[in-house]
Amino acid sequence: MNRPEAGTFEEAFKRLEEISRKLEDASTPLEDSFKLFEEGQFLLEHCQKLLDDAERRIQVIKSGRDGLKIEEVVLA
Amino acid sequence: MWRTRTAPSSLFQDGAKVRAYGRVTVWEQAGKYQLDVQNLLPVGIGSMQAAFELLKNRLSAEGIFDSSRKRQLPKYPNRIGIVTSPTGAVIHDLAWGLTTRFPPAKIFLIPVAVQGDGAAAQIAGAIDRYNHEKMVDVIVIGRGGGSLEDLWAFNEEIVVRAIVRSKIPVVSAVGHEVDFTLSDLAADVRAPTPTGAAALVVPDRKDLLQTIHNRRESLTTQLERRVILWRERIARITQGYGFKKLPGRINDERLRLDEISRRLDSAFTRGQIVRTTAVATKREQLQALSPQAVLGRGYSVIRKQDGTMVRDSSTLQLGETLDLSFFVGQATASIDSIKV
Numbered sequence: 510m511n512r513p514e515a516g517t518f519e520e521a522f523k524r525l526e527e528i529s530r531k532l533e534d535a536s537t538p539l540e541d542s543f544k545l546f547e548e549g550q551f552l553l554e555h556c557q558k559l560l561d562d563a564e565r566r567i568q569v570i571k572s573g574r575d576g577l578k579i580e581e582v583v584l585a
Numbered sequence: 586m587w588r589t590r591t592a593p594s595s596l597f598q599d600g601a602k603v604r605a606y607g608r609v610t611v612w613e614q615a616g617k618y619q620l621d622v623q624n625l626l627p628v629g630i631g632s633m634q635a636a637f638e639l640l641k642n643r644l645s646a647e648g649i650f651d652s653s654r655k656r657q658l659p660k661y662p663n664r665i666g667i668v669t670s671p672t673g674a675v676i677h678d679l680a681w682g683l684t685t686r687f688p689p690a691k692i693f694l695i696p697v698a699v700q701g702d703g704a705a706a707q708i709a710g711a712i713d714r715y716n717h718e719k720m721v722d723v724i725v726i727g728r729g730g731g732s733l734e735d736l737w738a739f740n741e742e743i744v745v746r747a748i749v750r751s752k753i754p755v756v757s758a759v760g761h762e763v764d765f766t767l768s769d770l771a772a773d774v775r776a777p778t779p780t781g782a783a784a785l786v787v788p789d790r791k792d793l794l795q796t797i798h799n800r801r802e803s804l805t806t807q808l809e810r811r812v813i814l815w816r817e818r819i820a821r822i823t824q825g826y827g828f829k830k831l832p833g834r835i836n837d838e839r840l841r842l843d844e845i846s847r848r849l850d851s852a853f854t855r856g857q858i859v860r861t862t863a864v865a866t867k868r869e870q871l872q873a874l875s876p877q878a879v880l881g882r883g884y885s886v887i888r889k890q891d892g893t894m895v896r897d898s899s900t901l902q903l904g905e906t907l908d909l910s911f912f913v914g915q916a917t918a919s920i921d922s923i924k925v
Contacts, residue, residue, distance in 0.1 A: 517661070517663045517689070518661045518663070518689040519659070519660065519661035519663065522661060525800055528804070529800070529803065529804070529807065532804065532807040532808060532811060533807060535814070537811070539811060539812070539815045542808060542811045542812075543808070546804055546805075546807075546808045549800075549804045550801070550804070553797050553800060553801050553804075556793070556797055557794070557797055559688065559689040560687075560688055560689065560790045560793055560794060560797075561688070562688040562689065563688070564688075565680065565681065565684040565685075566684075566691075566692065567667075567676075567680050567692045567693070567694050568691065568692065568693045568694070569671065569693075569694045569696065570693055570694065570695045570714070570720075571696070572714070577718070579693075584677070584680055584681060584684065
């Protein structure tokens, strides 16, 4: 797993902890260590990007006769 | 009030202040006015307080407010569902607080009335809706401060039941810090104020950015340490006695092999010479011992007429004819005299 799909923040953070554990482990082969490092860097970038998102939106849910309607409202 | 229209009498005690809705009728025969009550509501702090206590006790007995029931909120909620009025400061402050602290979370709102008729049903319905559609990872219900009457919807049993039913954790953020509604007690987490709820629901991005920064550094350090350890391992192996001496040892073995080979060769050659000499000697010795060689030295073979060889003179008779074999030629002779 080299270029994982951008997951949720939680998934990325959990994976980062796992990577850190594996890098600590002496039995991890050296080549895997490089791959894990690379993946870790990618995930850190991804998390940073998620946290830097400045857009403020809410999804307002209204139930009409045709079912649920979701309206996106941008906060001032 | 007719018995069939009676609200749960548990809500009312003697002396409670009530608001009655109904028709005024006249009972002509008795000359009395009658109030035909269709709806009865508690009024004023006193009666509401009493109703609150009664309901609280009843629900508490069911274990609804037990801390063992309360669930942990997700650490990094991806989707947050809010239930509150679409207007007013609460939704704005709450949404603003959540998005400022934790931008990755997606915010949903089901707008409801937060007081008055039907409010409780709408609030309960919204909680159910989030559950039914599995839309969010945590639900936040709340409203701004107000009187006990204003907050009453959040004390209604229908809302408490919806909170208990909810498979998604619920945060209750109703009124001011001093206000404790039954929703607050039943929820998994109580926020003292709606704006305070944001800090309870999501982590702060400042802390997370710090963690990311630390993680980035420690990843580099960890990798460096891995590389150093591997280099040391390799060095230990190649500098070790066994490894270093290996070319030398191979060479040594090779020399030994050559030596053995050479000695084998020379031994073989020497062996040949010795054997040849030995054979020649043996041949000479053999030849020296051959009858021909003996005859050559002057001896002769003497045989009787029957072919037997003569070794003993006592076997001879005077006048006997004997055959003589010499190195060269043969002869016959007769015995003249015998000496034993």
